[in-house]
Amino acid sequence: LQEHPVKSIERVVRDSTPSNPAQRSGVTRRSALAATVSALAPGLGLIGCTKTSAFHAVDVTGAAWGRDFRLRDPSGRERTLADFRGRAVLVFFGFTQCPDVCPTALTRAAEVMRQLGDDGRRLQVLFVTVDPERDTPELLRSYTHAFHPDFLGLWGDLDQTAAAAREFKVVYTKVPTGSSYTMDHTALSYAFDPAGRLRLAVRHAATAAEVTQDLEILLAA
C-alpha cells in the first residue's frame, strides 16, 4: 500500500514538536507548529489538486490523528465522537469574537445542511472554541444557534482545548490587539464519516456546493 502523503506531513509536524512535555509550553511550540503547518500548506493544496480523488477536500482517510475529542457541550455534558455515530460530523475550530472566517465557515456549514435536504439530519456540525476564556457555554450556544439550531458548540478548559487542537493538528495563538486580543487559528473544517472515521480536511475556500458533494459521498457509503 502506498504511503499516504498526509502521513509524511504528519511525521514532519511530529518531528518538529519537542517530545518532552515540559518543553511544550505556550508560544514557542505553537509558533513552531504554525510555521510548520504554513510551510506544508502548499503541499496540502497540491494533494487536493493532483490526486485523483472523489472528493473536493483533502482526503485524509487513515490518518493517525484527529481520532477523537473529549469536550463539553453548552449544557456541560461531556461529548466524544462516539455520541455522533451514524451521522457525518463536520468539525471547525474557531472563536466567537472572530469577524470573518468563523461566521463564513459556519454560514457555509448551514448552507450545506440546507443543500443536503433530508440528509442534513444525518450531519452534525460542531464548533470547538479555541478561546474558552471568553467563549462561555451560553455564548457558544447562542452563537452556534444563530447559524443553525442543530449546531453544537464544544468547549474545554485550557488543557482540554489544547489537547483537542493537538489531536486535530489545529494551531491557535493569542494575538494581543488594542486592549484585548484576537486569535490566529487553523481554518480547516474536518469531516468524519458516519462510522466515526476522519475522512476529509476541508479548506476555507471550498464552496458550500463542494462540501455538500463530499458529504453526500460520505453519507452514501
Place this chain on the structure above:
Amino acid sequence: MKLRTRHLIVAAALFASAAAFAQTTVQDAWIRGTVPQQKATGMFATVTSASGGKLVAASSPAAGVVEIHEMAMEGNVMKMRAVPGLDLPAGKAVELKPGGYHVMMMELKQPMKAGETVPVTLVVEGKDGKRESVEVKAVVKALAPQHEGMKH
C-alpha cells in the same frame, strides 16, 4: 447586470458631484450582527478617496476599541492583524470585505442587532497630511445570512 452598470454610472455621477465637498465616500457599510455576550465584530464597506489617501483610524460610540484589521490565510491558518493604515489610491473603490480588510470593533457596548444602523467614523489622511473624518451609518446584517449562496 445592465441595470447594475447603470446604477454604477448614476452612482459615479452622484459621487463626482459629491466629491467637490467630500474627499472620501463610503458605500455599502455593514456590520456583522452579534449575539449577547459577543464582544467583537467587523464592519465592511467600500471606501473611495477622490484624491487618494490612507484610512488610518476608526471609532464608534458602539465599541470601546476600533481598529483597521487585515485578515490573511497563511496556508490554512487564519491570521488577523491591526494595520497602521490602508492605502486608498485616488479614485479607486477599495473594498473592505470578508477575506481581506475590515474595521474591527471590539469591546462592544451592546449586541449588534440586525436592521439597526450604527454610527462609525472613519479617519482618512490625505497626501497633504490633512485628516478628514467621514461619518458612516453602517447597517447591521444578521450574524448568519439566511440562504445566502457562498460565492468565491
